[in-house]
Amino acid sequence: MTVHVQPSVSAEACPALVLNADYRPLSYFPLSIWCWQDAIKAVFLDRVNIVSEYDRMVRSPSFEMRLPSVVSLKTYVQPSRNPAFTRFNVFLRDRFTCQYCGAREDLTFDHVIPRSKGGLTTWENVVAACSPCNLRKSDQLPRDAEMWPRQTPYAPDLHDLHRAGRHFPPNFLHESWLDYLYWDTELEP
Numbered sequence: 001m002t003v004h005v006q007p008s009v010s011a012e013a014c015p016a017l018v019l020n021a022d023y024r025p026l027s028y029f030p031l032s033i034w035c036w037q038d039a040i041k042a043v044f045l046d047r048v049n050i051v052s053e054y055d056r057m058v059r060s061p062s063f064e065m066r067l068p069s070v071v072s073l074k075t076y077v078q079p080s081r082n083p084a085f086t087r088f089n090v091f092l093r094d095r096f097t098c099q100y101c102g103a104r105e106d107l108t109f110d111h112v113i114p115r116s117k118g119g120l121t122t123w124e125n126v127v128a129a130c131s132p133c134n135l136r137k138s139d140q141l142p143r144d145a146e147m148w149p150r151q152t153p154y155a156p157d158l159h160d161l162h163r164a165g166r167h168f169p170p171n172f173l174h175e176s177w178l179d180y181l182y183w184d185t186e187l188e189p
């Protein structure tokens, strides 16, 4: 299938927000987003409904359509109850802040109990740390390095990540997405 996009605008700048069949995002962390090619493919496979569209058109010899900006699955997918243990979600829990010095740049990960001393790669033992702190702590225990995380690392629930996520919205938010995201923001004091 050859598809031509209006050359004046970049289709790459037109991702689609993917909603579950209940019109909530399929996933928040990371936000469920498809590139325009995947969104259109899903439309043609009849797997999604188009909820909202961009102004931008795509054309092929056989069809012409606007790029979807929001799609919803036709079949409900049971969302996982616990947030995935991912690099992004660890950063999000820790507010993209080094847990030793508070720096917000040059972030990496630190095993509080070093792996060399039996520390596991789990929510309870991994924190965001800047490279200089990571280097300084090296493979020492917190008491040997005299470096303790500002907050005891924990496994967040979705609510925790939602609260954190409001401070770090995705880089790209089309206006048509806002009806489906952060609808409860105003309820925050």
Ligand SMILES: [Zn+2]
Pocket (backbone or CB within 6 Å): 098, 099, 100, 101, 102, 103, 129, 130, 131, 132, 133, 134
């Ligand atoms: Zn640091």
